[in-house]
Amino acid sequence: MTGTGEVRCTLMRGGTSKGAYFLAGDLPADPGARDDLLLRIMGSPDPRQIDGLGGAHPLTSKVAVVSRSADPEADVDYLFLQVGVDAPEVTDRQNCGNILAGVGPFAVERGLVPADGAETSVRIRMRNTGELAVATFPTPDGRVAYTGDAAISGVPGTAAAVVIEFPQGAGPLLPTGNVRDTVAGTEVTCVDNGMPVVLVPAAALGVGGHETPAELEQDAVLAGRLREIRLAAGHLMGLGDVEGTTVPKLTLLAPPRDGGAVTTRTFIPVRCHTSIGVLGAASVAAGLRVPGAVGEGIALLPESGDRVRVEHPTGFLEVDVDVDPSSPVVRRTAVVRTARKIFDGTVFPRPAATAAVPAPRPGGDHDPAAR
Ligand code: NQM
Numbered sequence: 001m002t003g004t005g006e007v008r009c010t011l012m013r014g015g016t017s018k019g020a021y022f023l024a025g026d027l028p029a030d031p032g033a034r035d036d037l038l039l040r041i042m043g044s045p046d047p048r049q050i051d052g053l054g055g056a057h058p059l060t061s062k063v064a065v066v067s068r069s070a071d072p073e074a075d076v077d078y079l080f081l082q083v084g085v086d087a088p089e090v091t092d093r094q095n096c097g098n099i100l101a102g103v104g105p106f107a108v109e110r111g112l113v114p115a116d117g118a119e120t121s122v123r124i125r126m127r128n129t130g131e132l133a134v135a136t137f138p139t140p141d142g143r144v145a146y147t148g149d150a151a152i153s154g155v156p157g158t159a160a161a162v163v164i165e166f167p168q169g170a171g172p173l174l175p176t177g178n179v180r181d182t183v184a185g186t187e188v189t190c191v192d193n194g195m196p197v198v199l200v201p202a203a204a205l206g207v208g209g210h211e212t213p214a215e216l217e218q219d220a221v222l223a224g225r226l227r228e229i230r231l232a233a234g235h236l237m238g239l240g241d242v243e244g245t246t247v248p249k250l251t252l253l254a255p256p257r258d259g260g261a262v263t264t265r266t267f268i269p270v271r272c273h274t275s276i277g278v279l280g281a282a283s284v285a286a287g288l289r290v291p292g293a294v295g296e297g298i299a300l301l302p303e304s305g306d307r308v309r310v311e312h313p314t315g316f317l318e319v320d321v322d323v324d325p326s327s328p329v330v331r332r333t334a335v336v337r338t339a340r341k342i343f344d345g346t347v348f349p350r351p352a353a354t355a356a357v358p359a360p361r362p363g364g365d366h367d368p369a370a371r
Helices: 031-042 103-109 213-217 220-236 278-288
Strands: 007-014 017-023 062-068 076-083 119-126 131-138 161-167 181-183 186-192 196-201 249-254 262-267 307-312 315-324 329-347
Touching: 007 031, 007 062, 007 103, 017 031, 031 062, 031 076, 062 103, 076 103, 103 119, 103 131, 103 329, 181 220, 186 220, 186 278, 196 220, 196 278, 220 249, 249 278, 262 278, 278 307, 278 315, 278 329
Parallel strands: 017 062, 076 119, 196 249, 262 307
Antiparallel strands: 007 017, 007 329, 062 076, 119 131, 131 161, 161 329, 181 186, 186 196, 249 262, 307 315, 315 329
């Protein structure tokens, strides 16, 4: 970072999300100063993020902070930060497996890790959860290759595969200790295989579970029920008061329609995801494999193999998840994503003096476009 506040930044698509990637050393070490700078870089708070890099949706208002790791088990440390769109909030309380897909390529691009032959594996310590991931991607001629033939739902075209493996998670798969809980009058399963998620049968909330995200977001009764369930589940899951936080997520479950195991609609937590998060899907898939959980009677699990195809609003996400159902413990999780470097350069943050003044809402009295 220079005296004028400009910062070296790489904008990358990671899976079905997009975010600004930084070297930790290029950002202020003090979290308050860092978060203030990130709000100004992303253009928050403003529902359109018109004055910054953010894309006016939680899925495109994300930041990765990457550094060499001091941990002998890891090459790099990755801290994920969710930047509020219309609220001046930056939180490290959740992780992001989509933005994770860009971390290995970014680490090679910026010289934190050398390319290692035709394919490079980068061991990543995810600082939000303390857990480890290993990302493997093509590096022919010592450079990251972004083109390839892997397709993921929610992203047009194809790109090089980034294979991400997660060894056994440290925390309990069922954070409440129960396979089912009754929360705000609804039977749910609370699960955490990298992302705290509350699984809710869509039918229990009076919806089909195959609606579009826009249709579900317009349903005020549903929004109220989801909020009640989330706040109560947060306490049961040991997360405390989750008002104002982005975890746990809520995933509605419905029978599959396109050859998958289950249909999902995920709230992150207010907006409905246009697909599903990677770790969110890893938690859903693991939850479906727990005997007696609320997915039973809704999901159709394959009779053999680890692969679970999780359907979502724009296609599906396949997760390999090996669960020992007796404990239950997840032995291994793996997923294929793609990532792409969009630009690399210098970002010029909005000056600090205007940071605290929220922009008028679109269509509001002070919005010139509405006049
Ligand atoms: O669950 C969105 C995303 C995510 C998170 C969210 C994610 C994950 O799609 O690993 O990737 O749940 O807020 O980027």
